Amino acid sequence: MKVFCSLGAAPVTSTGVKETSMAALLRGSWNSLRRCSKYAHLSLDLSRSMASKTPVGFIGLGNMGTPMAKNLIRHGYPVIATDNFPESCKELHDLGAQILDTPAEVADKADRIITMLPSSPNVIDVYTGPNGILKRVKKGTLLIDSSTIDPSVSKEMAIAAEKMGAVFLDAPVSGGVGAATVANLTFLVGGAEEEFKAAQEMLTCMGANAVYCGQVGAGQAAKLCNNMLLAIGMIGTAETMNLGIRLGLDPKLLAQVLNMSSGRCWSSDTYNPVPGVMEGVPSANNYQGGYGTTLMAKDLGLAQTTATNTRTPVPLGSMAHQIFRVMCARGYGNKDFSSIFQFLREEEGQ
Numbered sequence: 001m002k003v004f005c006s007l008g009a010a011p012v013t014s015t016g017v018k019e020t021s022m023a024a025l026l027r028g029s030w031n032s033l034r035r036c037s038k039y040a041h042l043s044l045d046l047s048r049s050m051a052s053k054t055p056v057g058f059i060g061l062g063n064m065g066t067p068m069a070k071n072l073i074r075h076g077y078p079v080i081a082t083d084n085f086p087e088s089c090k091e092l093h094d095l096g097a098q099i100l101d102t103p104a105e106v107a108d109k110a111d112r113i114i115t116m117l118p119s120s121p122n123v124i125d126v127y128t129g130p131n132g133i134l135k136r137v138k139k140g141t142l143l144i145d146s147s148t149i150d151p152s153v154s155k156e157m158a159i160a161a162e163k164m165g166a167v168f169l170d171a172p173v174s175g176g177v178g179a180a181t182v183a184n185l186t187f188l189v190g191g192a193e194e195e196f197k198a199a200q201e202m203l204t205c206m207g208a209n210a211v212y213c214g215q216v217g218a219g220q221a222a223k224l225c226n227n228m229l230l231a232i233g234m235i236g237t238a239e240t241m242n243l244g245i246r247l248g249l250d251p252k253l254l255a256q257v258l259n260m261s262s263g264r265c266w267s268s269d270t271y272n273p274v275p276g277v278m279e280g281v282p283s284a285n286n287y288q289g290g291y292g293t294t295l296m297a298k299d300l301g302l303a304q305t306t307a308t309n310t311r312t313p314v315p316l317g318s319m320a321h322q323i324f325r326v327m328c329a330r331g332y333g334n335k336d337f338s339s340i341f342q343f344l345r346e347e348e349g350q
Contacts, residue, residue: 055080056202057110059103059126059133060147061088063289064173065116067180068146068206070095075205080110102131111141112202119298120149127157139165144199146187148172148227148295150302151217154190158216167195170216172223173207176271177290178280184208188226190219224306227299230266231320231337237267238341241274251277273341282336290336297324297333 054077058069061083069079069092079097082105083089089099100106103126106113113133117123123145127133133143143161145154145168154170161168169191179185185207189196196212203210213222240263244254251274259269272278275286282290300321307314324337332339 054078054112055098055110057081057106057113058092058097058116059083059106059113060116060118060122061085061092062116062118063177063291064146064180066091067177068114068116068173068185069097071180071183071206072202073097077202077205080106082106103127103129103133104131104135107133107135107137107141111138112144112199113137113141114144114146117145117147117149118295119147120153120302123147123149123153123157128160134160134164134166137161137164137166141166142195142199143168144171144203145169146171146173148223148299148302149220151190151220151224151306154217154220158191167192168216169195169199170219171199171203171210172219174223174226175207179208180206186211188213188219188222190214190216190221221306224299224303227296228303228314228317228320231296231300231324232316233265234267234271234273234338235320235323235340237265238273238338238344240268241272241277241341242344245274267338271338273338281338283338283341287335287339287342290338292333293324293327293335293337293339294333296337297321297328300324 056072056077056079058065058072058079058081061069061081065083066088069081073079073092073095079092080100081089081092081097082100082103089097093099098109100109115123115126115133117126125132127143137143143157143166145157151170154168158168158170169189171187171189173180173185173187175185183206186209187203187207188211189199189203190213193212196210200210211222213219240258241251241254245251255268255272255274255277258264267273271281273283275283278284282288300317303317304314304321307317323340327333327340327343330343332343335342
């Protein structure tokens with residue numbers, strides 16, 4: 001929008017005589033500049049409004065992706081989405097999202113695309129496969145991968161995207177399904193800092209925090225460290241709660257004690273693994289929903305691989321990885337990872 005401002009004629013006094021003094025000219029110029037400023041701000045506001053309505057592609061509508069995409073819609077972003085499982089798209093379709101068949105089709109219609117996928121192979125296929133994003137991506141497209149994957153894969157995708165003229169950020173999230181639902185996620189972002197700044201407004205529609213961690217892969221590195229600690233903490237919380245119950249303590253009372261003492265952690269005060277202690281968490285719903293044990297085992301495997309590659313000892317992380325792998329083999333794979341409590345109880349025959 002072009003705005004043309006005229007400095008206008010010199011004002012007229014009450015006697016009908018034009019003021020020709022320097023003061024009059026300055027007053028006229030000042031008023032005109034104020035009008036220009038007003039229209040310029042109006043133009044800027046309109047541009048921002050239009051920019052906020054640019055379609056966003058979203059690929060991967062699972063437990064995390066669906067609430068994230070719904071929050072984008074709530075903030076006025078038109079969403080163009082796809083998922084391997086068509087039934088996963090229904091909820092977004094009912095909210096007005098455009099549903100397409102392949103990632104390539106999404107890339108053809110959106111210049112900002114978010115992916116939320118289960119594993120490194122899924123990410124590689126969605127980006128570089130025969131129907132992948134990079135087959136039809138437009139130059140200048142911003143690609144944001146919020147999956148939790150191997151940092152080396154993020155770097156590979158960034159290189160592949162750059163060859164096509166696109167920009168790639170790794171932006172895994174912390175907070176779980178509950179945080180995704182209420183837009184309280186934390187994004188851990190790796191990539192060019194200027195692209196991170198450009199993406200911040202959109203990211204904060206889905207989360208409370210967006211943290212710049214460094215170059216591509218740094219976001220994934222931070223996420224793997226976080227999830228290793230989360231897994232270790234959940235095992236410790238489940239063991240502690242189980243021991244307290246065996247000693248005759250009421251689980252709600254024990255949780256209260258832990259949460260006002262030095263043993264307090266996220267697994268005890270926000271995501272307690274014992275049924276009946278908290279509402280609105282997977283343990284209150286037979287460990288359905290949330291973050292699957294299979295995914296946690298995958299994350300711990302990635303953490304252990306990177307630890308091995310960097311010759312970093314992680315004895316507790318390695319033990320946690322073994323425990324969650326055993327859980328998957330015993331049929332807990334599709335349950336939330338907090339089902340470690342149920343696993344321990346069943347192991348002792350209770």
